[in-house]
Amino acid sequence: MAVTPNTDEAFLREVDEELRRDQLASIWTRYGRWLLAAIVLALAIFGGVLYWRYHQTEVAGEQGEKLQLVYDDLVAQNLTAAKAPLDALAASKIAGYRAMARFTQADLLLQKNDLKGAAAKFSEIAGDASLGQPFRDLALIRQTSAEFDTLKPQVVVDRLRPLAVQGGAWFGSAGELVGAAYLRMNKPDRAAGIFGQMARDETVPESIRQRVVKIAETLGAQAPDHPEEKKAQ
Template structure:
């Protein structure tokens, strides 16, 4: 009797399972198919991105090798081509390399244009502002001090990635353009604010001392009483 009851219950369970399967089976099957398709798309996208990243890296290394071998024009062309195809980070980096090569070749205005373009290709502010700082240094060397001052305002804000470099160049450009008050403000800030790198602080102190004697040249080089000279080097970091 017990076996008979168990068999009946088992049949009832099977019937209920089959009923649910007929009712919800197509839905479950559709869900499974969708999940499999999504997983496949994700894996394919990951594979494609990895493949593209490897190709981009190889192209960048190839262009760098050409630059090192003295094939400047070819390297510039390759970097520019890469900047149009690569993801944002590599695109900005390729433009900065092309800009640096243009600068080495004496094409300063083109170098500024490329650094400006590179600054728009990075997602991280630090990288973008580095490109902007490099462009500002070139413009300062060209004597375009008003343009430099306008560019450096946002870069010289407190806690900006290259605040101290921007303030130093802003001070030199301000003095060269005749704005001694702005120059003195920047150099004084660099002299007393905590956290300024020692080399930048020392140059700021030196600039303030020379300002008192009114002997700073407009190009960033410094002389004292027309005898001897002290050169303000372009710093490498913040």
């Protein structure tokens, strides 16, 4: 005897599928334009991001070439040719090139013995919150060095003591200025302490260590053997 097919189940399945198609058609009718607009907008944003990155890369490459030309002109003592492009780079929206251009401007002022002008330029860099902290810290040290003779020693200490710590990137440069300020304040014990730390710290640049080793010994601080003595042993 043949089994009668379950027509109710087939019918219900067809109805369900038809309802789904109607629902999809209704959703597309209501929101289709908005969905298309959203897709187009997402693609436009994605394309814009890609173009912006490409443009930034292109601009960075162009400014890198301009900075190199500036340095070439400076080496050739062609200051007139270097001035305009250097000024333009100092206003760059790319932080690294802006910082390098301003450091160069400040160095040129130092060459003219314009300590006040150089200090002001270094101060601009130190106060530029968009720059990386290492740039700003170095600018603060260079600013303090340019102003050293006109600053009260305590100002030097307060300004640079946070950077004059062992393990810090600028321990040598900042520590030397802080130690000199302590000497001006007639605090030889504190000066001896920081100069002694610098003399024993092999991460401090050798040019600075050679200076502070002699000062540390003069102040009675423990210092390592001189490099010449080490070679002789």
